[in-house]
Structure formats: C-alpha cells, structure tokens
Amino acid sequence: MSVQERKERERAVRERLIVATARELAEQQGWDAVTTRRLAERIEYSQPVLYSHFRGKRE
Numbered sequence: 001m002s003v004q005e006r007k008e009r010e011r012a013v014r015e016r017l018i019v020a021t022a023r024e025l026a027e028q029q030g031w032d033a034v035t036t037r038r039l040a041e042r043i044e045y046s047q048p049v050l051y052s053h054f055r056g057k058r059e
Contacts, residue, residue: 011053014045014049014053015053015054017043018039018043018050018053018054021039021042021043022034022039025038025039025042031057034057036050036051
C-alpha cells in the first residue's frame with residue numbers, strides 16, 4: 001500500500017467517525033446541538049480538522 005493510499009484510507013475513516021458522531025449527538029440532543037466544538041471534543045480532533053473534511057453542517 002502506498003503512502004497516498006494509506007492517507008486516503010485514514011481520511012475516509014476520519015470522515016466516517018465525524019458523521020457517525022454527528023448523528024449520535026443529533027439523536028441525543030437534536031441537530032442544534034451539533035457544533036464543531038462539540039464534535040471536536042467528542043472525537044478528540046481540532047475544529048480545523050473537521051473543516052478540512054466538511055465545510056459545514058449541510059455537507
């Protein structure tokens with residue numbers, strides 16, 4: 001596996017984690033509770049990492 005393939009796979013894993021965590025938070029507290037700050041805290045990534053994957057909630 002090349003370095004590029006590994007990076008792409010890791011990126012896809014992070015994206016799935018972000019989406020799953022956002023859905024879980026929304027189910028528990030509603031979509032208004034889904035913020036980049038809360039997501040970042042739950043998944044232990046920085047907010048800029050979230051924005052590198054998604055531009056906003058609607059994406």
